[in-house]
Amino acid sequence: MKILIVALDFPPSTGGISTYTKETAASLSKIVDVTVLAPGVSDPNNIDQNFPYPIKRTLAFPILRYLSFFVFLPWLVGRYKFDAVLHTVWPTALISHLFYLFIPVPYFVSIHASEILDDQMSWKRRLKGFMRSWKIAALHKAKGIFPVSRYSSNIASSFGVNMDRIKVIPNGVNTEIFKPAIKNKPKGHTPTLLTVARLDLHKGHDRVLEALALLKKEGVVPNYVIVGTGDEEARLRKMVFELGLESQVSFVGYVPSTDLPAWYSKSDIFVMASREIKDRLDLIEGFGISFLEASASGLPVVAGNSGGVSDAVMDNKTGFLVNPNDPSDIARAIKKIITNPALAEDLGRSGRQWTETEMNWDKVAIRLYGAIQILMSS
Numbered sequence: 001m002k003i004l005i006v007a008l009d010f011p012p013s014t015g016g017i018s019t020y021t022k023e024t025a026a027s028l029s030k031i032v033d034v035t036v037l038a039p040g041v042s043d044p045n046n047i048d049q050n051f052p053y054p055i056k057r058t059l060a061f062p063i064l065r066y067l068s069f070f071v072f073l074p075w076l077v078g079r080y081k082f083d084a085v086l087h088t089v090w091p092t093a094l095i096s097h098l099f100y101l102f103i104p105v106p107y108f109v110s111i112h113a114s115e116i117l118d119d120q121m122s123w124k125r126r127l128k129g130f131m132r133s134w135k136i137a138a139l140h141k142a143k144g145i146f147p148v149s150r151y152s153s154n155i156a157s158s159f160g161v162n163m164d165r166i167k168v169i170p171n172g173v174n175t176e177i178f179k180p181a182i183k184n185k186p187k188g189h190t191p192t193l194l195t196v197a198r199l200d201l202h203k204g205h206d207r208v209l210e211a212l213a214l215l216k217k218e219g220v221v222p223n224y225v226i227v228g229t230g231d232e233e234a235r236l237r238k239m240v241f242e243l244g245l246e247s248q249v250s251f252v253g254y255v256p257s258t259d260l261p262a263w264y265s266k267s268d269i270f271v272m273a274s275r276e277i278k279d280r281l282d283l284i285e286g287f288g289i290s291f292l293e294a295s296a297s298g299l300p301v302v303a304g305n306s307g308g309v310s311d312a313v314m315d316n317k318t319g320f321l322v323n324p325n326d327p328s329d330i331a332r333a334i335k336k337i338i339t340n341p342a343l344a345e346d347l348g349r350s351g352r353q354w355t356e357t358e359m360n361w362d363k364v365a366i367r368l369y370g371a372i373q374i375l376m377s378s
Helices: 016-028 044-048 069-080 090-099 123-130 132-141 150-158 205-217 233-242 257-265 289-296 327-338 341-357 361-377
Strands: 002-006 033-038 055-057 084-087 107-111 144-147 192-196 223-227 249-253 269-272 301-304 319-322
Touching: 002 016, 002 069, 002 090, 016 033, 016 289, 016 361, 033 069, 044 055, 069 090, 084 090, 084 361, 090 107, 090 132, 107 132, 107 150, 123 132, 144 150, 144 361, 192 205, 192 257, 192 289, 205 223, 205 233, 205 327, 223 257, 233 249, 257 289, 269 289, 269 327, 289 301, 289 341, 301 327, 319 327, 327 341
Parallel strands: 002 033, 002 084, 033 055, 084 107, 107 144, 192 223, 192 269, 223 249, 269 301, 301 319
Antiparallel strands: none
16 A cells, blocks of 8 residues: 655654654554655755655745645645555645545545644634635545544544544654663652643643642652743743742753653653643644653653543553642642652553553554555445
């Protein structure tokens, strides 16, 4: 089988959907013939030579980078006779829908969370809202829909898509890159909490800081490392000062993906109190790949129970799901792990085992390919 994966988010761009596309393509390429169609960049050869599958790029000129998908996609499908097309986000599925009468190749659509929802928060999201009818038509014409969580599955079904064509296939993690480190903790070791995420409002860094302030009053004073950049940084730095946490909290800033495993290795607990924000459909945790990265690294996890997070964290097994709007609940979970080393070890071990056996990208590819085969034969 020959599959064309169409991606609006692909390296050198970063983020969860870019990781999803890159890793899904790599693992699928072990099973079938995969080609990726991605946005144009100024120096594609320098970037694309390291991937184990062919990559076709659209034009690199800013405006044409995305508009040229309308030419490249049907041309590639017609020229190379692909058996199926997988769109890793819905906007490119509009093109498959547009040309389906002339090139009736089955297409599939992955759904994450906020990218499929409509609001007025930016001109790009307003534009997507204007295409709502076309979006629904494209989803209904798709041979299959692949939400990354039960939460995003509910979003897909809200558009009236037949449940028989919706197959939940959770995200994965590369367990060869993210793996436990041997740690020799000295006596009196101060535990380190870690968050790896953009500094966006819904990621819950502020609630973690409030939880640390509560823990400090109880004499529990862990370090907290924040990896990432974003609009919330100034407000969070001000909170650190106002809460008297300067000696505990470190802002690391942007870290290249190649350096992330080292930061997990240096840490003891991963915490991200993701939450839903009223009237902010652009800020939703559809899954949370960083939770799996932490579990693969052998870290216990404290996670905000919102969006699709419950598919990325097994409550009481790989970590704890907490109320992301309640700093005291976050604090209780952190303290429970810090004060019980055996529990921390069990949670980390279970997380590692889970990612090795069920939640790695090879397993994702097998499920994805199996779903494509079943849906194409139905």
